[in-house]
Amino acid sequence: MQRNAFSRMVLSSTEPAELVLSVAAAEGQRITETLSVTQGGREVPIREVIDDRGTRLHVAQMAPGRLEMDYRVEVTGQQDPIALGALDSIQYLRPSRYCESDTLFPTARSDFAGLSGLDLLDSVGSWVNGHLSYVPGSSAPTDGAVRTFLDRRGVCRDYAHLVVALLRALDVPARLVSVYAPGLYPMDFHAVAEALIDGRWYVIDATHLAPRQSLVRIATGRDASDTAFLSSSGGWVKLLELEVGAVADVLPRDDVAEFVSIG
Known part of the structure; x- marks a missing residue:
């Protein structure tokens, strides 16, 4: 499979x-x-x-004024398997800023009692898909899994945060991955969850908005605080324009009942 993706940003700042x-x-x-x-x-x-985790960050110094960023990539084949890290089963079980698994512990233990392994992944993903509504603009950048659980709506990162938090509450290491997603509509940067079962990371996209087999990994982390497409320091930076695109030569047909790994 060949995939092509791009992203473009226009930024402005009045100070370095x-x-x-x-x-x-x-x-x-x-x-x-x-x-x-x-x-x-x-x-x-x-x-x-x-x-x-193999995330490639690019650091640049911005002077006052307008700045443009353009990125284009062609990806051939699937990602090589990622070796398990020594801390994976520790750091991805802990609560984090946007995945408050400790707060959701009673709910997770009650609603998914008796489930384990791949059956648990399927149930959590299906539950989140069935109980949330995908509503662009419905959540704030600071909202976490608990807010999403209460509001019952959000966008891809909210879906992923809730999946991650519920799984961690059930003693399954889980993390968030930002990706380019051919077939996604509306097109944007996309976020999915990954869960560690029997030594392998499986991807869970509770939005069901893009085929998981075509995803291109960008960043991997505990939650969105580790995977933001842009962060800045030293000056107030304004995002003026953002455009993202991704296509595949063959768009797979994704069966949500199957278990898929990005790599």
Whole structure:
């Protein structure tokens, strides 16, 4: 399978700022890519930093004014399997900022009693899909899984956070992954959950909005605080434009009853 994806941002700031971009395809994928950051018609130097999960971050210094970022990637085949980290079964069981598994512990233990393994993954994903409504603009950037559970609506990151929180409450290591998603509508950066069962990470997309087999991994972390496509420090940065696209030469037909791994 061949997939092509791109993202474009236009930013502005009235003071110097440091940008951290998380838009590049993660390590372990066979890619051809270009990344360009320009300001005032000049290329801005970029420094790459790779974390222990293979997320590739790109750091750039922004001067006051308008800045443009363009990223394009061609991905061939599937991602190489990611080796299990020594801390995976520890850090991805703990509550985190947007995945308050400790607060949801009583609910998870009551609603999914007696389930384990792949049956549990299927039940949690189906429950979240059936109890939430996908409503663009319905959640705030600071909303976590508990807010989503109470409101019963959200967007992809909200679905993923709730899946992750419920699974962690049930002693299943779970994490959030940002991806390019061919077939997604409306097109944007997408977020899904991953759960660790019997030494393998399985992807759960409770939105059912894009085929999981075509996903291109960008960033992996505890929740959205680890996978944001843009963060900044030192100055107030405004996002003026954002455009994301992803296509595949063959768009798979995803059977939600099957268990799929990104890599």
